[in-house]
Amino acid sequence: MEEKHKKCLERNLYDICQDLDPSAIYASLIQGNVLTFCDTQVIDAEVTRSGRALKLVEILQRKGRHAFDVFINALKSNHRHLHDLLQDQDQSFEFDPPFLEAEKLERELKQFYLGRLGRINPVPWLHQYRFSAEGVYIEHTLVRSEALYSTQLARFGQEVRTNQLFTRHELSDDPKRILIEADPGMGKSMLCQMLALTWSRECSEDKCGSSSPCIHSFNLLFNLRAKNFSGCTSIEGVISExxxxxxxxxxxRTMNNILKRTNVLFVIDAYDEKCGENQLLMDLIEGLVQRNATVLIASRPAHLIQKLSFFDSIFVVCGFSKNNQMEYVEKLAKQMKMSDEQLSELRHKMKSEWRDLCENPLIITILCLLCTEVNTKLPRTRTGIYSAIHELITDKASQILQWNKEELQDLIFSPLSKLSFDTYNSKRVISKGDLESLPCSINDVLQTDYLSKESDLGLLNTEQNYSFSHRTFHEFLAAMHLQMMTNTERQEWLQDVNVARDETIITFLFGLLTGENLTSMASLVMGRLHYNSLQSFYAHSCKESHLQLKLLSELNDMPLELNDVISEHCPVCIHITRDCSPSCLKGALHILNICRMKSCCIELIFDLGATTDFIAIMKKSAECEGVKVQLLGCTSMKQLDECLAAMNTGQKASCVRNVWVISPQVDEQDVRQNVMSFGDRMHAMRLYGCHNVQFSLQFLKAAQKSLGLKVLSMDRCEMDDFCMKLMQQLLKNPFLEDINCVSTNNMAQLLPIIADLNRLHKLSISLDDMDEKEIRTFGNLLKKNTLQWLSLDRCSFSAELCNTLSQCFPEMPFLRSLLILNSYVGDQAEFGRSLSAARHLNLERLCLYNIELNQNNLEIICGVLPELTDIKLLFVNAVDLNHDQLPQTPTLAESSESPLLSTVGLNHTKVPWTNRRLLPMCVLLGHIGPPLNCNHLAAQLSSHATRLQELFGAIARCQKLEELSLAGMQIGDNLIDDVSKMLMSLKKLKCLDLRGNKLTNNALKQLSQRLHERPKMIQKLDITGNQGINEDTVSELQKCVTYVMRDEVEFAFLAKIGIRKSDVVPCFGLGCSM
Incomplete structure (x- = not known):
């Protein structure tokens, strides 16, 4: 179809979608060879009539030149007004001046892109390598970032192709702001370049498929870089320049008119390289200008964390698959004329020691270069590869300039490295003046091929700037300057560095430094990451603890002097996730070796939904004394058996005797045909979140083999009568010390057997509808005074149960931890007496989560807290303090049927176990029960604030408190003074959790001012899920808190699908081993 006819359809799209019934004109369009029967099926798949009309228009635009005429003729009989409208406009269209200018601009842009972007130089310093962009391009896999970040939201995520970037999805019907994130060298710029090239060519089924809309649905595409916006005040000015x-x-003025009347796409690359203030670009992202335009931003991760809420779609560029790698190498080898021997060696190394690195296209390109240009032994680490490139550049420059290497180092590389460091810190471009200040000529610098004159698309630019061939070379040279600094200077720079955003430069430093310099830097960096181990810093990354692993993977061998540093800051837990790279495993192996030598305890969590090969690290774990292992989401018995066999689990020769199987997804028939291969020397066996009765049964049978079992946990697992009989047999094991039986089954029937265990010191149990005998047995169990930990989870607190607790608490001096979770309080008065009796306990930990307290019981707990003189950890999470003011809340079983929970697949019996920081509230305040009138609501809020003030006053008197969690307690700005006063009283407080509350940026600013007055810094503060926090406030908090957590990504996506931040509340988020 001709462009003018496409424009005509687009200009009248609203009327067409409002009035057209596509089925009424199918026959005419098929007869005119415009539509096929397959086309009609695609159109009819749309749910609404307007959607079908829109789909018809999209398909028509891809048809031949006669499609428009056939379409108009088809409208004559049933849609005469549309026929006349389109025919009249078609005849007058050629006289529309803005349209003529738009067509002229479109032609000019397409010619410009085809001429400028069709060729690439993948190795800028070797000018003989000049390829066709389309000849070497390999399409990347894009993944919706929320799918990688959260198992709660994984069902919304999907892998997409480049031609599906603009399609609507569950979170947006019309994505206008699109973010693409990827690590350095992953091909963001190439992707942007190919989008512009694809738009410049005719639409084809091969490249565009049947996606709606494809890139050719945009009248104009502007391919820009983020730095182009710097210093500009208008979009029209950026385009013109x-x-x-x-x-x-x-x-x-004409440009402004065109932008208003056409469908526009801005493709903006390298947001992470933007220089200085860039308000115009911020306005474009936020929709303050060009709101109706589509804007696609490409950036490294973490640079737009504050702007995520403005993006309708967020994608992550995944690394090359093995097939992608081989295809790309074949194309490069052909272009570079590699010999068969070189290609064979390259393929071998890509499958072995370079396996991790070769997910990155830039690294593959460099490796191809090294194979063709260098004959020495090829490196194995990222730093080694860039060092080899530096050597190659040095040799080439030495030949060209006739200088020796010392002269090159003194006159070019050292000054250039310092310039790289300075411009990296100041985030500015390298100007002509910068190069003129060096002790050599600009031409000499350019001979190194590190820098080149900027050949931006701009044709009106007069100021000459220079840029590195890739930003990673900029960072490598900056790291080389840091390497040459004194230890004191380098440590001073590291004090202010953002480890997440400066990951690349720190990675290079780990590979470049040696001896005492490496040890002191590692001590500082590892120490900072030690508190980050539970936190993700952007949607698709591994956990931050994996940055430790990736840094360690840069070391070919582990220096002995680093052992003490790493063991001191060793993460207590390593979670191998589905997006982990082999470098994570390499670093983990380093840490396991140190744990083995230093006898450190460590917990390994394996996400078995990943494609990563875990076998090597599993085998190594068998050598680490005291290692604990979690296996998440196994999908088959074969997979589970391979893991258990690799670790020799429960065997005499293995240290792996403590295993937790979490959320298995195994088919029932598969379970029936296999036996779990646990050995007979297990110490601890835990099963969590299993909804397959047969799996539960097989797990219990496997536990029977270990006569010395000390820990048995069946937590939130489906069990039938056979399972319960096996539980009764297993609980007769006299060596059991720790039992967890939280379930919807009648667990009270197990109490007579549990009561006979003389070594039991830890019990987590569900108790509901207990009879008199069971109540009496439970009382006898408590009076034995062996328990140090008691968790009452999903219990019904009847008068009889409360009375038993009231009588027994004064006789339990050894109980150190008391948890009351997800429970229904049937008798508030008797429950109050139980709370009052808790003052006789020597508690170090108290956790109240998702329960109800009336005014009297709040006063009781406020009186008890100051008397718990040994309390070190206090959790009060999602506790309803207004129970006596609200209508009766549904029971636990009723609340689990909440439609809000089912909207995102959240259920209190089906917690997203792969992210245990987030537990769903089983009672969602404000969603369950009849709505309150405004007067009642105002009174309730006032009363809630008063009650929180009372609670804060009591907490302030707990002088030994080290960890405090007040997540989901609806703390607002009006209470920040009370929170501040409480914190000033808690001299020993190390960790504070304020997630899921209602604090705004102003309140947190005020909090930071008060925290500055504390004589001792708080080590960790979590403010995730509060409102409108900006970077300046976080920076202020970081001056008085060692580590501030504010993981907004998950909450942003929950908000998009209709969940309030306060409705998903973290419970055990301070890293304690409850």
């Missing part, structure tokens, strides 16, 4: 020829004749 960077994309138009001087004699284009298109004024900014």
């Amino acid at each position: 960077c994309l138009l020829a001087r004699d284009s004749g298109i004024s900014q």
Whole structure:
């Protein structure tokens, strides 16, 4: 179809979608060879009539030149008004001046892109390598970032192709702001370049498929870089300066008119390289200008964390698959004329020691270069590869300039490295003046091929700037300057560095430094990461603890002097996730070796939904004394058996005797045909979140083999009568010390057997509808005074149960931890007496989560807290303090049927176990029960604030408190003074959790001012899920808190699908081993 006819359809799209019934004109369009029967099926798949009309228009635009005429003729009989409208406009269209200018601009842009972007130089310092962009391009896999980040939201995520970037999805019907994130060298710029090239060519089924809309649905595409916006005040000015020829004749006024009347796509690359203030770009992202345009931003991760809420779609560029790698190498080898021997060696190394690195296209390109240009032994680490490139550049420059290497180092590389460091810190471009200040000529610098004159798309730019061939070379040279600094200077720079955003430069430092310099840097960096181990810093990353692993993977061998540093800051837990790379495993192996030598305890969590090969690290774990292992989401018995066999689990020769199987997804028939291969020397066996009765049964049978079992946990697992009989047999094991039986089954029937265990010191249990005998047995169990930990989870607190607790608490001096979770309080008065009796306990930990307290019981707990003189950890999470003011809340079983929970698949019996920081509230305040009138609501809020003040006053008197969690307690700005006073009283407080509350940026600013007055810094503060926090406030908090957590990504996606931040509340988020 001709462009003018496409424009005509687009200009009248609203009327067409409002009035057209596509089925009424199918026959005419099929007869006119415009539509096929397959086309009609695609159209009819749309749910609404307007959607079908829109789909028809999209398909028509891809048809031949006669499609428009056939379409107009088909409208004559049933849609005469549309026929006349389109025919009249078609005849007058050629006289529309803005349209003519738009067509002229479109032609100019397409010619410009085809001429400028069709060729690439993948190795800028070797000019003989000049390829066709389309000849070497390999399409990447894109993944919706929420799918990688959260198992709660994984069902919304999907892998997508580049031609599906603009399609609607569950979170947006019309994505206008699109973010693409990827690590350095992953091909963000190439992807942007190919989008512009694809748009410049005719639409084809091969490249565009049947996606809706494809890139050709945009009338104009502007391919820009983020730095182009710096210093500009208008979008029209950016386009004119960077994309138009001087004699284009298109004024900014005409450009503004075109932008208003056409469907526009801005493709903006390298947001992470933006220089200085860039308000115009911020306005474009936020929709303050060009709101109706589509804007695609490409950036490294973590740079737009504050702007995520403005993006309708967020994608992550995944690394090359093995097939992608081989295809890309074949294309490069052909272009570079590699010999068969070189290609064979390259393929071998890509499958072995370079396996991790070769997910990155830039690294593959460099490796191809090294194979063709260098004959020495090829490196194995990222730093080694860039060092080899530096050597190659040095040799080439030495030959060209006739200088020896010392002269090159003194006159070019050292000054250039310092310039790289300075511009990296100040986030500015390298200007001509910068190069003129060096002790050599600009031409000499350019001979190194590290830098080149900027050949931006801009044709009106007069100021000459220079850029590195890739930003990673900029970072490598900056790291080389840091390497040459004194230890004191380098440590001073590291004090202010953002480890997440400066990951690349720190990675290079780990590979470049040696001896005492490496040890002191590692001590500082590892120490900072030690508190980050539970936190993700952007949607698709591994856990931050994996940055430790990736840094360690840069070391070919582990220096002995680093052993003490790493063991001191060793993460207590390593979670191998589905997006982990082999470098994570390499670093983990380093840590396991140190744990083995230093006898450190460590917990390994394996996400078995991943494709990563865990076998090597599993085998190594068998050598580590005291290692604990969690296996998440196994999908088959074969997979589980392979893991258990690799670790020799429960065997005499293995240290792996403590295993937790979490959320298995195994088919029932598969379970029936296999036996779990646990050995007979297990110490601890835990099963969590299993909804397959047969799996539960097989797990219990496997536990029977270990006569010395000390820990048995069946937590939230489906069990039938056979399972319960096996539980009764297993609980007769006199060596059991720790039992967890939280379930919907009648667990009270197990009490007579549990009561006979003389070594039991830890019990987690569900108690509901107990009879008199069971109550009496439970009382006898408590009076034995062996328990140090008691968790009452999903219990019904009847008068009889409360009375038993009241009588027994004064006789339990050894109980150190008391948890009351997810429970229904049937008798508030008797429950109050139980709370009052808790003052006789020597508690170090108290946790109240998702329960109800009336005014009297709140006063009781406020009186008891100061008397718990040994309390070190206090959790009060999602506790309803207004129970006596609200209508009766549904029971636990009723609340689990909440439609809000089912909206995102959240259920109190089906917690997303792969992210245990987030537990769903089983009672969602404000969603369950009849709505309150405004007067009642105002009174309730006032009363809630008063009650929180009372609670804060009591907590302030707990002088030994080290960890405090007040997540989901609806703390607002009006209470920040009370929170501050409480914190000033808690001299020993190390960790504070304020997630899921209602604090705003102003309140947190005020909090930071008060925290500055504390004589001792708080080590960790979590403010995730509060409102409108900006970076300046976080920076202020970081001055008085060692580590501030504010993981907004998950909450942003929950908010998009209709969940309030306060409705998903973290419970055990301070890293304690409850």
